[in-house]
Amino acid sequence: MNYPVAIKNVSKSYRKVKALSNISFEVNKGELFGIIGPDGAGKSTLFRILVTLLKPDEGEAFVEGYNVVNQFKEIRKIVGYMPGRFSLYQDLSVEENMNFFASIFKTTVKENYHLVKDIYSQIEPFKTRLAGKLSGGMKQKLALSCALIHSPTVLFLDEPTTGVDAVSRKEFWEMLQRLKQQGITILVSTPYMDEAGLCDRVALIQNGEIMEIDSPEGIIGNYTKNLYKVKTDKMFEIINDLRDYQYTDTAYRFGDSIHFTSKQENPDSDELLSYLQGKGHDNVQINEIKPDVEDCFMALM
């Protein structure tokens, strides 16, 4: 019962569209918990229920032991929330945004400066700039600083890295790792599968249902199939040719290659090679590789 975040059988619908169905999980104290799924999977709905902005249709959810429906006032004092959309005042400067968010939580930037120092110091040189004129990465840093300024015990970050460049994304995750070390429980959602490996545990979510909850290693460990990376010099036709192949289980694009799994118990890559060569592909490379979270996600779908 003493989980910072606990969800039991939560369902939520918007009119006829089912956004979440029968979601249950717990997050441990000080954990960096990732909710991974494509757009429209129900991530934002789940976050809004947890930060008391929406009521679940069925089931219960608790944050630090408080019920999100009856005790929403308590929850609103202790959580930090960063919505999916940039939600600061664009016509206020960096400093003014910070001061404002500190003031509505009855604290000051000075008082809690140590909490945000690591992050805020990076954007402090631009503190007189209007928030609307910041770059994407700097906006995220400011939003995170504002969400942290009142020393929350649980942090909810809804797609913090969407629309942010690769370097800033990497920096952002490093900041989250450091925050975790301060003992803050962090829930973060992302559509990027490659970020899953940076979490302690992840929940894979699709069409409002959780498919699997485990550590990234655990999820990959559960992947039992042999996965092949296929490359030829006719990458345009290959996907159709593979789909016509009698043993193909899945074949999907992954970067500049194709990830392939076979229906065969013990897949024979030589047979695949000759099949592709028969279809007119040259320079065929077939290598067995280790799966990552995205492969697991595809396998679960």
Next chain:
Amino acid sequence: MRGFVIKEFFHIFRDYRSMLILFGMPVVQVLLFGFAITNEINDAEIAVLDYSKDNITQEITNKITSSGYFILNKNLEHEGQVAEEFRKGNIKEVIVFEDNFAKKLEKNHSAQIQILSDASDPNTANLLTSYTSGIIRNYQQQKFSEFSLPVEIKPESIMLYNPELKSVFMFVPGTITIILMLVSAMMTSISIAKEKEMGTMEVLLVSPLKPWQIIVGKVMPYVLLSFVNAITILLMGFFVFGMPVQGSVILLLLESLLFIVMALSLGIYISTVSSSQQIAMLLSMFALMLPTILLSGFIFPIENMPEILQWISHLMPSKWFIIIVKDIMLKGVGILYVWKETLIIILMTVFFIFLSVKKFKIRLE
């Protein structure tokens, strides 16, 4: 709370459009309404039909023509000429003295003057007759103040071509009403809708702020700015158009404050039912501005409206406020004369505050 108000001021002062609405519009509106009406009062041409031709009618005529507002165009001999002169369109008013004017005044202490005016231009007609009656009243006071018995010259004004017209000399009361309504209701409704649209409301809700704190924080700056506006309009009315406040200025300002709070609560209510700035703007425009202008009696006299519209006009807060402002500014009455209208506005305020606090969503749905 303090932080919230400061933040709100930043929003207002950094958006040149809201600054324009807040401070440009009152000035422009007062000048527009003011000059559109006042320009024609100078040197209006009139005719006099004097059946009496005695020293008193002569004195009154001189007094009127020397006032600066009127120029004597023609002396008429008989009634038939009146219609003819009006049709020529040169004169705007005819003053008719009954026969044996001075004698009747001496014997009966009462004599009659008829003021005929061309009401095809109702505003001007109204102004002219009220100016003329004013001059006559003034003359009467000066001339007969030493008399022991009350002496009465009865000016009877008749509006030709538009007989039902009632007084609409009220551009200052009307403009104050419109500006306060616009600034208070529209600006607050837009600014709350903006928080929703930009997603910042989501962050505000997930904070210890209570609904009333958000509302009061939003509203405070607008109360101040609207109040400054009300004072600006009164000062302009006085200095540019020479329209003094006959009654208590403090009472007038207090009533304005009450009306501002009413408009703000209405604005908050609008914002609770609109999800975007555009919707808030349209709702304010159609639900507030047009009725305020059209149904409050500011431009069209309520007495001339069909009964249904008259009934609807009772629901317009602005109608009651215009009555209050007019009574205080023009008639110089105290609270005892406008307590009913004040009470109506207070009740409306309470109603809208109750409604918006009830409607204010503590969640997103």
